[in-house]
Structure formats: C-alpha cells, structure tokens
Amino acid sequence: MTEVATLSENWRFRRPVGTRWRLGAAVVGAFACLPIAALVTIASQGSEGLWPHMFTHVLPSALHQTLILLVGVGLVVAVIGTTTAWLVSAYDFPGRSILDWALLLPLAVPTYIVAYAYLDILHPVGAVQGLIRDVLGYQSPREFRLPDIRSIWACILLLGLVLYPYVYLTTRAMFLTQAANVVEVSRTLGTDQRAVFFRVALPLARPAIAIGLSLALMETLNDIGASEFLGVKTLTVSIYTTWVTRNDLPAAAQIALAMLVIVVLLILLERYSRRNQRYAAGAQRPRALVPTPLRGLPGFAACLFCLVPVLLGFVAPAAYLLVEAFGRYQFAGISPRIWSEIVNTVSISALATAFILGCGCFLACSQRSQPGRVTSVAARASTLGYAVPGTVLALGLLVPIGLFDRSVARVSADLFGSSVGLVLLGSGTALILAYTARFMGIATGGMEAGMARIPASLDQAARMLGQTQAGVFRTVHLPLTRPALVSAGLLVFVDCMKELPATLLLRPLNFETLATHLYGEAARGTYEEASVAALLIVAIGILPVIVLSKVGRTRSREASLAATPSSELDSQPSR
Amino acid sequence: MRSPSPHLELRAVTRRFALVAALQDVSLEVARGQIVCLAGHSGCGKSTLLRVIAGLDRPDAGAALINGHVVSGKGIHVEPEHRRVGFMFQDYALFPHLSVTDNVLFGLRSLERKEAHKRSDEIVGRLRIHHLVNRFPHMLSGGEQQRVALARALAPRPDLLLMDEPFSNLDRDLRDAVRLETLGLLRELGTTVIMVTHDPEEALSAGDRVVLMRRGHVEQSGTGAELYDRPNSAYAAEFFSAFNKLPGRCRNGFVDTPLGRFPAAGVSEGQDGLVYVRPRDLQLRPQGQGAQATVLDHELRGEVEQVRVTVAAHLPPLVVRSSARLIVSAGQEIGLSADPQRVLVFPASA
Numbered sequence: 001m002t003e004v005a006t007l008s009e010n011w012r013f014r015r016p017v018g019t020r021w022r023l024g025a026a027v028v029g030a031f032a033c034l035p036i037a038a039l040v041t042i043a044s045q046g047s048e049g050l051w052p053h054m055f056t057h058v059l060p061s062a063l064h065q066t067l068i069l070l071v072g073v074g075l076v077v078a079v080i081g082t083t084t085a086w087l088v089s090a091y092d093f094p095g096r097s098i099l100d101w102a103l104l105l106p107l108a109v110p111t112y113i114v115a116y117a118y119l120d121i122l123h124p125v126g127a128v129q130g131l132i133r134d135v136l137g138y139q140s141p142r143e144f145r146l147p148d149i150r151s152i153w154a155c156i157l158l159l160g161l162v163l164y165p166y167v168y169l170t171t172r173a174m175f176l177t178q179a180a181n182v183v184e185v186s187r188t189l190g191t192d193q194r195a196v197f198f199r200v201a202l203p204l205a206r207p208a209i210a211i212g213l214s215l216a217l218m219e220t221l222n223d224i225g226a227s228e229f230l231g232v233k234t235l236t237v238s239i240y241t242t243w244v245t246r247n248d249l250p251a252a253a254q255i256a257l258a259m260l261v262i263v264v265l266l267i268l269l270e271r272y273s274r275r276n277q278r279y280a281a282g283a284q285r286p287r288a289l290v291p292t293p294l295r296g297l298p299g300f301a302a303c304l305f306c307l308v309p310v311l312l313g314f315v316a317p318a319a320y321l322l323v324e325a326f327g328r329y330q331f332a333g334i335s336p337r338i339w340s341e342i343v344n345t346v347s348i349s350a351l352a353t354a355f356i357l358g359c360g361c362f363l364a365c366s367q368r369s370q371p372g373r374v375t376s377v378a379a380r381a382s383t384l385g386y387a388v389p390g391t392v393l394a395l396g397l398l399v400p401i402g403l404f405d406r407s408v409a410r411v412s413a414d415l416f417g418s419s420v421g422l423v424l425l426g427s428g429t430a431l432i433l434a435y436t437a438r439f440m441g442i443a444t445g446g447m448e449a450g451m452a453r454i455p456a457s458l459d460q461a462a463r464m465l466g467q468t469q470a471g472v473f474r475t476v477h478l479p480l481t482r483p484a485l486v487s488a489g490l491l492v493f494v495d496c497m498k499e500l501p502a503t504l505l506l507r508p509l510n511f512e513t514l515a516t517h518l519y520g521e522a523a524r525g526t527y528e529e530a531s532v533a534a535l536l537i538v539a540i541g542i543l544p545v546i547v548l549s550k551v552g553r554t555r556s557r558e559a560s561l562a563a564t565p566s567s568e569l570d571s572q573p574s575r
Numbered sequence: 576m577r578s579p580s581p582h583l584e585l586r587a588v589t590r591r592f593a594l595v596a597a598l599q600d601v602s603l604e605v606a607r608g609q610i611v612c613l614a615g616h617s618g619c620g621k622s623t624l625l626r627v628i629a630g631l632d633r634p635d636a637g638a639a640l641i642n643g644h645v646v647s648g649k650g651i652h653v654e655p656e657h658r659r660v661g662f663m664f665q666d667y668a669l670f671p672h673l674s675v676t677d678n679v680l681f682g683l684r685s686l687e688r689k690e691a692h693k694r695s696d697e698i699v700g701r702l703r704i705h706h707l708v709n710r711f712p713h714m715l716s717g718g719e720q721q722r723v724a725l726a727r728a729l730a731p732r733p734d735l736l737l738m739d740e741p742f743s744n745l746d747r748d749l750r751d752a753v754r755l756e757t758l759g760l761l762r763e764l765g766t767t768v769i770m771v772t773h774d775p776e777e778a779l780s781a782g783d784r785v786v787l788m789r790r791g792h793v794e795q796s797g798t799g800a801e802l803y804d805r806p807n808s809a810y811a812a813e814f815f816s817a818f819n820k821l822p823g824r825c826r827n828g829f830v831d832t833p834l835g836r837f838p839a840a841g842v843s844e845g846q847d848g849l850v851y852v853r854p855r856d857l858q859l860r861p862q863g864q865g866a867q868a869t870v871l872d873h874e875l876r877g878e879v880e881q882v883r884v885t886v887a888a889h890l891p892p893l894v895v896r897s898s899a900r901l902i903v904s905a906g907q908e909i910g911l912s913a914d915p916q917r918v919l920v921f922p923a924s925a
Binding site for chain 2: 455457458460461462463464465466467468471475476479480
C-alpha cells in the first residue's frame, strides 16, 4: 500500500514482538524438560546384559521398600494432617490459636535432619534410652535397649512427622474457605458435630487431602538422607549408589525411569483431585466455620492430639539441635569451615533464587502477553521439576551439562591451547541450573497467581498510555505482584538452601553446603559440627513457615476482599 | 486538491475468534472532531472493534487507518503505545498502586518532569478533581474514579479517544450529568471520540452519529434521529424502542391488520409482514371509530399512562402509551387507530 511509504516520523513501526516472548518461553520450557529427555536417552543406551541383573536383583527390593515407605508415610500424614486440620478448624480448645500455626513448624525440618537428630536422640547410649534405663533401674544398654531405630518403620514415622503439614495446610485451607455453609446445613439436617466430620467434612476435604498427600509423597520420594541414615534402601538410595559407587550411569538412569513412573502416578493423583477445584472455589463467598468450644477432658485431649506432632516433629529435634550446637559452640566456637559453608550455601541459593525468579517472571509475563499454546505449555513444563526427585533430576542434567563442558573444554584447548576446565560443573553453574529445573515451578506458580488478580484492562490501559509490553511488566505487574514475588523468592531460597540430593551429585569438588556437610558427617557416623549446620538450616527454614501461616490465616479475608469487585462486575446489567 | 482524509477509517475489517466472526467486513469513516456512538447488544462486536482501533487486537483481514496512515493491515501492526490513541475502560482500570497524580502522569513519561506535572495539573483542574490528587483509587467513589480515568486518558492529549461503556458503572442519576459534562469537555477540546454503549438512550443522545452493530457487522449508521425514525431493519427498530407488532400478509402492496391497511414497503407480494407501531403512536378513540378494541388494564406510570388493549383474540395485547390522561376502565369497549405515517413494516421472517 502506498500509505506505508508516506508514514510520518511520528509513527514508529516495529515488527510484532510476540515471537520474542514465545521463543523465550519455549527455550525455558525446553530446559525444564531437558533432564527427563536426557534420562530417557541415557537409559536406552544401557547395556543389554545389565537390565536383567537390575530387574532381578536391585529393582524389586528397592521398589518394594519404596512402596512400603510411600504407603506408610501416606497413611501417617493423611491421618495426622486431616485430623489436626479438622480439630483446629471446627473446635476451640486450649492452645488452639498457637497450635493453628505451630502445626506447620515441622515443615522447617528437612527429612534428613529429623533422621539425623533422632538417630542420636534415640541412640542406645543417648539421652532418651539412658533416662528409661535410669527409671527402670538398668545399668547398661546390654541389659535393656529399645528396638533399633534404623528400620523402615522408624523411617515411615519420622518422615510422616515432618511431612504431615502438607496435608494439614491444604486441608485447613479447604475447611477455612469452603466448609462453613455445608457444615451448617448438615447440622440443620440433623447430623451431630462428630458425624459431620465423616459425613461432610472428610468427603469435602478429599481433594485437598489428595493434593497435600501427593506433595508429601513427592518429598518422600525425593528424600535421600533419612532413608540412607536409617538403612532403608529406597529407589533414590539405589540410584545414588548405582551411580556413585558402581559408576554405572545407564543403570542408574533405568532405576530413575522406574521412579518417574511413580512420580507420574502422583502427578495424576494431584491433577485428578484438582479437576473440580475451580468450580468449587468461588462458588460461595468464603466464610470461616464458627468453632465449637471444647472444655474439660475433650479440650485437653484435642490439645494433646495436636501438640504431639508439633513436639515430635519440631520441638524435640530443634531442641536437640539447639543443645548440641550450643555445646559444640562452647567447646570449639564456630569453625572457619562452617563459615565458608554458610557463605557457599547463601551465595549459591541467592544466585539460584534470582535466576529462578527471573525465569518465573518471564514465563508468567509471556503467558499473559502472548496467551497461546506455546507459552502455556512452557509454563506447565516449568512446574515439572518440582515433582521429579532431586537425584533423578541431577542424573538427567549431568549428561547434557557434561557434554557441554567437555565440548567447551575441547574447543578452548584447540583455540587457545589451554583448557578452561569444566565450565558449568566446576563453577557451580550446574548446581544453579539444577535448582532452576527443580524449583522454577514455585516461581512461575507464584507469579501466575499474583498476576491472575490483576485485571487485563490495567495492562491495556498501560499500553494505551505509551508503555511497551516489557514496560507494562515493570510499571504495573511488578509493583502489584511484589508480595507474591517476595514470598515465592523466600520459598525458592529456602528450598535451594535445604536441597540435598541434587547438590550432592552436582556440586563442584570440595564445595560444601550446610546440607552436604550434615550428610557427610551423618553418613560417616561422626557427630561433630553437623548440629550447627542443621540448626542453621532449620532456623532459616522457619521463615517460609511464617509466610505460609500468614497465607492460611488471611486467605479467607483476602478471598472475600477479592470477591467484592468481581461480584460487582458480575452483577452489572449485561445486555 | 485532495480532500483531507478522515481521522479514522476502517476498511472491511474482519476478526474471527475460533469459529465466530466477531467482526465481519466492518467499514467506517469518522471525521475529525466527531463523536460516534457504537451501539449494539453484548456480543455484537462493538468492543472488539474498539480494541482493533486501539491496536490491542489485530484484525484477520482489512485495514485500519488513522490520519490516512495504515495502523493495522496486512503485515503492519502499530503497537498500541505508538498510536497516540486514548482509551477509557469500562472498569476504569486505574492503577491501584499509584496515586491519582501518578495515574494521570503515567502516560506523560516522554515529557520532562516539570512539563508533565504542568500538563497533569491542567487536566486535573479542568475536571475539577484537584482535591483527589493524593488519594489512591480505592479511596474514590465511582464518579470520582470515572473522572480520574478520563483525566488519565486525556493527559497525553490524544486526538482520538476510545471509550468502552464509560458511564455504565455510574448510578442512573449521576450518569446523565457526568455524560453531559464529559462530552461537553471533549467537544471543547475537539477530540474525536468513539464510544461504545449498550444503552439505546445514551447512543441516541450522546453522539453526532450512531453506528449500530449486530453480529459483527454494521447494521445501520446515521444520526440518532435517522436511526430512531427510519430504522432499516426490525433489529434496528427494536434496539431503540419498544413496539407493538401486528402480523399480516402483503396483498397489492398493502399489509392488512386488525388496525387497518398499511403500505408494505420492503415486503414482497404474498409474503408475511410485521407492522411495527410504537405505543405512543396508537390512539384511543371513542367506540365506533377506528378498530374495535377492549381495554385489558390501565396503569399510571408517572409521566405517561399505559393502557393494554386486545384487538383480536389470537393476538397478544397491544400497549398504548399517552402523556394525556386516559379515562378508561378494564373491560371497556373502545376504538383504536394508528397513524400510517409513523408505522414501520418489515418482513416477518427477519
């Protein structure tokens, strides 16, 4: 058209920027899928003769142990999580207001730390057994000792004690936002308060329980420390030993694939439970249950029931660590080694967090500005890593990263005559990439949730007032999603800091974090400075628990605030 | 000399969503300084059209030209931020994290700080909202938010302003006053305005021109009086007012109804037609004059009185409205007539 030629300078023409957003999103999404794709490739390269050996000797027992662990932990977390959530939501008893958030505290204790602590607490010559012997009048462990803690049953119990908060959190939120109306209706229909739990609350909470359960079981699969310290040969432990001890990558990859099958089942469970959630939520204005007061013995019993998981899952191990770390500090101060590990842990976690938040923001933003298949698939792919156990993920990343490192080394050797070494693995970049693949979903999800609350007209208004798409993100989205960004950042940071399995496998030589230090000492059976490292991890781990407890408390209020403008819009005459 | 190009021109703009054509070959010219109302029921494509003009949406075919330059067309898309077009949203879309001043300043980034503040003070003064400048959007009433949104849209001095249902969120009493004031200001500034509305009264009264849309195409366009008095379709007629409808077959160029014969323009011979009569255009007469009718009920509605009458058992009752006092009672036999000049006839199938 001739008009194109006569354009005045006022008009700045640009190629559509949409492709850039889509391309970027595709790259990030592809990166998230990389570990699994690599894993499939490595596994398929395994030697033919090895698989039968694996199939008959390694896999059945590891699978068996893992399944027992999953079923056991599932039962423990479902019972503790659901019951405590219902007690705290439906009843008022002494200590309820504190237990309401204290029940989340065990989340601050990683599985490998709870196992580490209890190994020592319940050691035959440890404090608890000593006390029991004193009371019963025995002199030495040879005369009386409790059954060895190093068993699958102890592992189930300990993992359950620190993982039940996942179920508690989701179920409690469900009771807070959804339960009031149906519970009240069922009361008017003649159901008594106790029967309400089984007839109404439990069926209502089933999706929430399943979501919490699937998260708890993913953590169980991910765990490497607790099961190893307690002598349980799970799939994760088998992968680690097959790779590190036997140096057999294809075999490890094959076990990892078997593990991915379980992961897929867990994801399906989670997706299946969520399928109706969007219809359920928002159907009614959320209103909290009015708790029934419990006095006397029932009140005391409810309090005790909620108190026990907090005591065993948090207070006991934390107090133990506090005492041990203080003793260590008085004995030797804080060694330079711990200081350097703190620096390592914080700096690598901070770098990873910044990178992960960048990826998450980019994905959420590209999905908003360029809605379509590419961006939404990329955003979903970014959450994949959260379900994949760290060991599996590290295994999947190691090969492509190693390939990259070797090619760079070769090229630099050819060009400059000197090798640069392993660029990604040696610098810790590999670790950051692994954290990114694993925790990107938290950032994407958090940013998506934050952005979903911003009406699309704000974006358009900003565009009409002269902002580019990136400018809209800077001037509108970023300020309005700051709370979401901060809490996502905190969750990611703490998760990176606590991360053990991938860190063990991908860290540079002689690079120790607090978590790997603890693992090393516990694996050797030496109890020296690990208590200091563990205490630091638990202390920082409390931060996201504070955030989560606030989310739980303000959700109902926020939800009702958020519901107001939209319901006003809905009630407008639509002609 | 070439005649100056229209401020805005749309050439056969088409936009499809999945299977639905939200816009189908829409062509439109808007002269500088004109105020145009885009009217139609929800889903007719009026908001999509506005978004295409703004550059928030891209047409699948056709072109949009501003001041004679293509801004949307084959292979060309000027991003919304480069079109110098103002947009006012139905929900006002005020930035909740910014004060009123910062909202107004948002579009003035390209100016120097001092100049931007001068400009913002000016428009704030003009809209008489100086007392609000330090407040945040959630502290404002609906009417105040509307003014702030207008101030923000006008601050960059767009010469084309698009408004999506700008008054629909206001109370009825406030709405008329705010509309008069807003449009007065826009006329004074000489801004070209395209305003979307679903309110027929607003469409008729607010603009120089009404563009009525239906299912993605322009059904009729013209002045308010033209569309009201001479709608070219039953849809256009019914959008702007309520009608009594009387069926009849066309014979010898006339449609026969219980109210008499009416010239059947637009209905072909032998076809069924519908005669449209506004309630105001029906006159009650003494018994024996005009058609025979029976009063069904009678109610006083303030300014007007409404009587419902039956003319034939197989037809729904007809509504008669009059500002004069009607002294009738239910069951009364009465005469009824319609002014043939003010009656519209459309084919029945449409």
